[in-house]
Amino acid sequence: MEFRVKFREGEYFWGGPTAAGTDMPIHAGSNYTRDWTHNPHNQMMPLFLSSKGRYIWSEDTFKVWVENGELCFDGGEFTLWEGGGCLRDAYLAAMEAHFPFTETRDQGKIMPREFFRTAQYNTWMEFTYHPYQQGVLDYAHAIIEHGFEPGILIIDEGWHTRYGQWKFDFHKFPDPKAMVDELHALGFTVMLWVTPLVTADGQEFYMDTTESFNPKNWNKLFLRNKAGQPALVRWWNGYSAILDFRKECDREYLDSKLRFLMDEYGVDGFKFDGGSYQMYTPANVINGDPSDDQDPAELNLAWNEFGARFTFHEYKDTFKGGGKATIQRLCDRFHRWDVGGINTLLPCSIMQGLMGHPFICPDMIGGGSWSCNYDPNFKIDEELFIRMAQASALFPMMQFSWAPWRALSEKSYKIVAEAAQLHKRMADEIISLAADAERTGEPILRSLEYADPHNGYETVIDEFLLGNDILVCPIITKGTFEKDVIFPAGRWQAQDGKIYDGRSTIRMPSPIDQLLWFRRIP
Secondary structure (H helix, E strand, O other), X not given: OEEEEEOOOOOOEEEEEHHHHHHOOEOOOOOOEEXXXXXXXXXXXXXXXXXXXXXXXXXXXXXXXXEOOEEEEEOOOEEEEOOOOOHHHHHHHHHHHHOOOXXXXXXXXXXXXXXXXXXXXXXXXXXXXXXXXXXHHHHHHHHHHOOOOOOEEEEOOOOEOOOOOOOEOOOOOOOXXXXXXXXXXXXXXXXXXXXXXXXXXXXXXXXXXXXXXXHHHHHHOOOEEOOOOEOEEEEOOEEEEEOOOOOHHHHHHHXXXXXXXXXXXOOOEEEEOOOOOHHHOHHHEOOOOEOOOOOHHHHHHHHHHHHOOOOEXXXXXXXXXXXXXXXEEOOOOOOOOOOXXXXXXXXXXXXXXXXXXXXXXXOOOOOOOHHHHHOOOOOOOXXXXXXXXXXHHOOOOOEEOOOHHHHOOHHHHHHHHHHHHHHHHOHHHHHHHHHHHHHHOOOOEEOHHHHOOOOOOOOOOOOEEEOOOEEEEOOOOOOOOEEEEEEOOOEEEOOOOOEEEOOEEEEEEOOOOOXXXXXXXX
């Protein structure tokens, strides 16, 4: 059944998956049609927020389009709330009604401060599918030797044997305990990549009953098809069974595997990948009719809730996961200036906050798309790498993967190292903002329209506010060394001490070694 809302004069809306943040905002004249019924990519809430203080909510995924001055929906039952006057009013009302931050505000759960204190590091772009023990250790030592602070270190896909065994590959990692101990001694927190997928021809699929896990449940594990067999689903590495975290036996099973890695080797936490809404859709089952209760929204949310039991965790795909105490990362960026590259960092991260995910991490600096490493003509664009580092420096989190000292010239990597040092210097303020978000549910990274409504800032997507008092104006276009800085209300002090009045636009130089940012002053 269609649901239609007529745009008010000058009204803008934000909504849908964070991966589609570059679509936003939309207005009465937008040429906009999207179908989010089966693939709400990255983080998505069934929510649209208005600059005029309204919001539209649905419990389900939907199709959405603009037609004849109306915002149109199809695919569920919709609610329109009209009690506010601005974007922030709409967000706060929707949050309190549909995704209140009860875990952080009412239950006192806090996000680990290590995520915000220094840059994070990930092995993916250095090793892709082939990390190994000495390489990881060399990477960690080089981080410190080149002037970067130790922080969270994620050993990404490939550390393990078959998918669904969650065991170190001892050919690659002959002594995981010694490796983790050495990383801890250097000051790193160690996380491992995991997925809920289980290789269908592997031992774990048949559940070796010598495992300590209770064998009476072996024939209950996994998402099942209508015939009661483990459902085989498509994913980026083939076809596998997938765990169903609505069931206690599946939760208990993976929990036992991951606790072993923590107890035996000292691993601190996990990067939870896969388990997206799309993976759990009935159409994704290839071996028979799906079960009648196969609700991808329930299944995906159960996967997200499972991982949140671990203090150190990371996710990037969730439907209706707003308001949860989880770390959420943008999906993989390309090493580009446009079309899925640096141009997406700000609008998609603004969307993350508006969809109830304040604890956000941009993707790996330089991009996290593995395909770069398999293109014989690929070359790192040092200017792009620097600008991605600068754009990420005053996000709630920043994450490296490519080693800057290897990928860049000495001059360039020193500029990138300064961006990481800036994040470190601002850590106390960022952590304070994270604490505020735990209490209020408000975004940490905010658009100008959110902070200073109805002054023509709806379409500003190349600046953002860190909280209310830090204005960040990164360069996100190639060969650009000056910028029209838009100052919202207030008085703003630059790093050279100059003061600028708000509600003004001033063209300012931004050389390659400089990130433009300003602090609100009385």
